[in-house]
Amino acid sequence: MAPKKLKTVEAAQAPAKRQHKADAKVATAPAKPRPLTRIQREKQDIILEAALEVFSVHGFRGATIDQIAEVAGMSKPNLLYYFPKKEEIHRRLMSELLVTWLAPLEEMRADGDPFVEIRSYIRRKLEMARDFPRQSRLFANEMLRGAPHIIDMLEVDLKALVDEKAQVLMTWMDQGKISRTDPYHLIFSIWATTQHYADFDVQVRAILGKGRGGEGRFEDAARYLEQLFLHGLTPRPKA
Amino acid sequence: MAPKKLKTVEAAQAPAKRQHKADAKVATAPAKPRPLTRIQREKQDIILEAALEVFSVHGFRGATIDQIAEVAGMSKPNLLYYFPKKEEIHRRLMSELLVTWLAPLEEMRADGDPFVEIRSYIRRKLEMARDFPRQSRLFANEMLRGAPHIIDMLEVDLKALVDEKAQVLMTWMDQGKISRTDPYHLIFSIWATTQHYADFDVQVRAILGKGRGGEGRFEDAARYLEQLFLHGLTPRPKA
DNA sequence: AAGATTTTTGACCAGTTGGAAAAATGTTAG
């Protein structure tokens, strides 16, 4: 089975207020979507950026349109001109998220060296936690709520992708290249350990303190995780 | 340093509406707190239980008093009689949470066998994820928001506890009993991997599917994590 | 520059929110 891209949920990216009636002229034409203008694209991006900021902290219900509008630097009605519903903004965010969020796993190649592939995957996930913490938190917020908006995609697309990669892992196990263990829980543990640095960032920093809580913590984490997944905690004689 | 219990934030557990003025009799007495009646304790428990249900899913801002009251089976004003402020409920929940949530780590004894101690700790945390998923999600929700209500405790009490246990781990490393690695990130990885099964439960179940998504998933997780922390993924010759 | 279109704004609305006040109802110690 090919890597298979997630289907995108879009479908709701109409320019704005649908059909400014102006196309009464064309009458029966099958609703040509009309390409987005520059301004529309720019404003939508600004809004999505602001929405990410707010949703990722307060969750869907806890976030307010006013707040998003304020962060986006525009009035509420103006924002609603581009996204007529609060849900619409969230939906867009979620579908964009799922695509980019799973890309790292798709990149794990069956024909590479197992340890190199797994290590690279962990690195990539850790980099995402470092560079896109808000996306990680947005995702986490959705999970905590029971993923009402994306449960279907989880059960279909995500499951398919993970099934595929679990097969790859099992092949490696069959070949004796990595230890035989549960490939699904292996993937879970990579997700958990890497995303932890985005989602629980406050806690991580509170504990590491000023001294070690700087940007270096991601390098430390990478080094630690590398060892964990390679050898666990069993002491080995020095090389 | 002794295990040191977390200080409880309480301080706001007054019976209800403060000083039903009734104590004008006692006049200048130093405000005797007056012990909680049976009903007060029961009702407060019911409310806290309902609040846990709601807060853990929607976060602080996303949760409404009406909703909590409904789950608790009482009217909103009645609920407000016991907890005059929404924040009050949340505060109580959080302080109770921190105490029970960290108990497992406190139990990790320096004088035990390292692998036994670590494995037991992982087990306990996993059991908590299984038996108290809502508490786990409540905690996660607070973290995602930047832990505004408990940041102090994280920086003081939690840090102290983790520092202490990190010392224990380092001692074990010095003795060559476990592999030398970063003890803080080791603890983080245990938290992350175990809490994942509560916080991301939907995802875990969506991926494992009906077949393996049953209660058995916790046993599978325990087995997998045991191996991960013991040996990582490096294949070993069969015993 | 005029006309057509798109974007922005201000006023507004109905429903919900956290919470206050007070009246009504229980409960219990003397």
Add this chain to the structure above:
DNA sequence: CTAACATTTTTCCAACTGGTCAAAAATCTT
């Protein structure tokens, strides 16, 4: 039983919520 207290319900409110709408302002097209 009854007074003192505890609990519950009813009513109310001001602020906030997601969202509408018409008109004004800005932009684009010709």
